[in-house]
Amino acid sequence: MDVDELTIEMNDEETGELVIKQLDKRVLSKGAWSTVMFLYQERDAKTGEFGEPKVSLRRFQKNQGVFKLRGKFNISGKAQADMIVENLNKWYNN
Numbered sequence: 001m002d003v004d005e006l007t008i009e010m011n012d013e014e015t016g017e018l019v020i021k022q023l024d025k026r027v028l029s030k031g032a033w034s035t036v037m038f039l040y041q042e043r044d045a046k047t048g049e050f051g052e053p054k055v056s057l058r059r060f061q062k063n064q065g066v067f068k069l070r071g072k073f074n075i076s077g078k079a080q081a082d083m084i085v086e087n088l089n090k091w092y093n094n
Contacts, residue, residue: 008038019043034060
């Protein structure tokens with residue numbers, strides 16, 4: 001498997017219905033340790049509608065051709081994303 005094939009999409013095991021929909025993906029680093037940023041939406045179990053987009057940064061380790069998730073950080077919404085971007089800009093654009 002190649003890092004470009006990784007996805008965050010997930011179906012419900014019982015119904016087969018899509019519960020996490022991947023909207024976009026960026027591979028931030030490749031190699032034995034790869035970092036991928038996913039833009040995704042989760043389906044609300046009560047309404048059946050997909051919620052606001054979220055971001056997940058995930059770190060994978062490749063061992064014997066298989067990627068294993070080793071860490072993740074989820075950005076829960078626009079407000080949190082804006083704070084992260086603001087601080088990264090402060091730290092790196094001085």
